[in-house]
Amino acid sequence: MKKISEAVVRRLPVYLQVLNDLHKRDVQTVSSQELGNKLDLNPAQIRKDLAYFGEFGRKGIGYDVSYLIEKIRQILKLDQPLSVGLVGAGNLGRALCNYNTYLKDNMKITAVFDAHPAVVGxxxxxxxxxxxxxxxPKVEELNIVIGIITVPAVEAQNVADRFVDAGVKGILNFAPTILRVPDHIRIHYADFTTELLSLAYYLEKKEEEDDEPAVD
Amino acid sequence: MKKISEAVVRRLPVYLQVLNDLHKRDVQTVSSQELGNKLDLNPAQIRKDLAYFGEFGRKGIGYDVSYLIEKIRQILKLDQPLSVGLVGAGNLGRALCNYNTYLKDNMKITAVFDAHPAVVGxxxxxxxxxxxxxxxPKVEELNIVIGIITVPAVEAQNVADRFVDAGVKGILNFAPTILRVPDHIRIHYADFTTELLSLAYYLEKKEEEDDEPAVD
DNA sequence: TAGATTGTTAATCGATTAACAATC
DNA sequence: TAGATTGTTAATCGATTAACAATC
Structure with a gap:
């Protein structure tokens, strides 16, 4: 009904993370207040986020942890199998494949590809x-809907084109470069150098003072 | 002077990426319009973002690519050496170390640590x-200001505590878990599972129709 | 019943976009 | 000069937060 903003969607996996953690520790019920404390988020925001998708809580009580996990997993479509393909069997690609056990949740990297004959096999x-x-052929056969790109920047666009041509619906790009894809393809970026550079901004400056910037 | 929002800071490294690319292709000058096209961003936003930090462009002409690169690098503090430490010499940690050449730019992973004696050395x-x-001791000796965490989720908080105690200013956490750090420590998350789950949301649903949602 | 907490509406805050004078 | 494009102010849009009736 209402349009759901990207900011909301990005918070859902984080909620899921915390909820899974609570579940593991046998916590039955949690309030938006408690979740807000854990996540440094306004409780009203959490309630509003969840309310976009349904009435999952109980007034005066809070949210049932197991039930909310189930609901969020449904929203994120983790209740159905989701096949992921990866191109670039270098160090990073191999590292991500090791997260397969982490992903569980029906989401799984089911095929790995590489352009270098030496690596194939x-x-x-x-x-x-x-x-x-x-x-x-493998994207079709395995019904792969998400493509992960872990090749060098110069090859990334080419790989993206191949993924799109093969019919994936979404791409997760680890290469430090912007990619052009058709509008109907969803693309997310996971470039850690970008993350590192923006982090650098927040480190205290070496010499400048805060209050009275020098005039030149 | 004016408070600079996180959204602005997160776009700066992306601008830098595109500018570096233009520079490599010997492009001298670029307009906010052209940058906007490349990045799917509103030109006014780009101009406004840059204007927070100074007057870098020339009316009627655009921005000098080399000069703007220099300025953004200054803003992000990439004009001074920046030492990064990493804990967790597993696949992911090793993969990130290989980006060292990518980082160049004065930013460098200068030390790697691991809790497992078998890996040490x-x-x-x-x-x-x-x-x-x-x-x-190494954080102090090498003046490490950023710590990267690439250990399993259960160990991540402990590593974060160690980093904070050692005196880093910022942390980049790859483990899929929320960490508690003091207010004066900047923490960024780079958990690819979170990214992958939010991407899943945008894939077309299997059976639901768009127009007329069933009433129940 | 009294206390707690949701779902939701209204108020606030902040970020994006449009518009345009200044000027290269 | 005419055309282009910046820097910046004003207008719009959207997201976050506060407040509160409903209700467990």
């Missing part, structure tokens, strides 16, 4: 690295 | 993995 856990020529 | 490129006991 090698094993990453239970996955065998495949050639780029196999990308399109 | 092994090499990652030119870096030797060190024991956790060496964390504090």
């Amino acid at each position: 090698s094993q990453i856990n239970s996955l065998t690295v495949q050639a780029m020529d196999d990308l399109k | 092994s090499q990652i490129n030119s870096l030797t993995v060190q024991a956790m006991d060496d964390l504090k």
Whole structure:
């Protein structure tokens, strides 16, 4: 009904994280106040975020942890199998494949590809690295809907084009470069250098004073 | 003077990325219009973002690419050496170390630590993995201001505490968990599972129709 | 019943965009 | 000079927060 903003959607996985944690510690019920404390978020915001999708809480009580986990997983479509493909079997690609156990939740990297013949055929856990020529048929066969890009920046656009052509719906790009994709493809960026550079901004300056900036 | 919002700061590294690219292709000058096209951003926003920090452009002409790169690098404090430490010499940690060449720009991972004796002493490129006991002295010695966390979620809080105790100013956390740090420490999250889950939300639903949601 | 906490409306705050004078 | 494009103010849009009736 109402349009749901990106900011809201980005908070949902974080809520899920905290809820899973509470669940593991056998906590039955949680209030928006408690969640807000844990996440440094305004409780009203949490209630409003959740209310976009339904009435999940009980007045005077709070939210049932298990039930809310179930609901958020539904919203994020984690209640159905979700197949992910990855291109770039370098260090980063291999590292991400190791998160497969973390992902559980029906979401799984089901195929890995690389352009370099020397890498094709090698094993990453239970996955065998495949050639780029196999990308399109495998995306169809395995019903891969998300493509992860972990190749060098110069090759990233090409890989993105291949993913789009193969029919994925979303792309997660780890290469430090902006990609052009059609409007109907969703693209998220996960470039850690960008993150690191913006972090650098907040470090205290070396010599400048706060109050009275020198006039020149 | 005016408070600069986080949204603005997060866009700066992206501007830098595109500008570096233009510079490599020997482009001398760029307008906010052109930058906006490349980044899918409103030109007015780009002009406004930059204007927070000074007058970098020339009316009727645009921005000098090299000059703007220099200015943004100053803003992000990339014009001075910036030493980064990393804890967790697993696959992900190793992968990030390989970005060292990418970072160049005075920013560099200068030390790697791990809690597991079996890993301590092994090499990652030119870096030797060190024991956790060496964390504090090395942070001081190398003037490490940013700590990267690439350990499993359960150990992440402990590592964060160690980093804070050692005196870093900022933390980049790759573990999928919220961390508690003092207010004066800046913390950024780079958890790719969170990113992947929010991406899942935007994939088309399997059965639901767009127009006429069923009433129940 | 009294206390707690939700869902939601209204108020506030902040960020994005439009518009335009200044000027290269 | 005419055309282009900045820096900046004003207008718009959207997101966050406060407040409170409903209700467990």
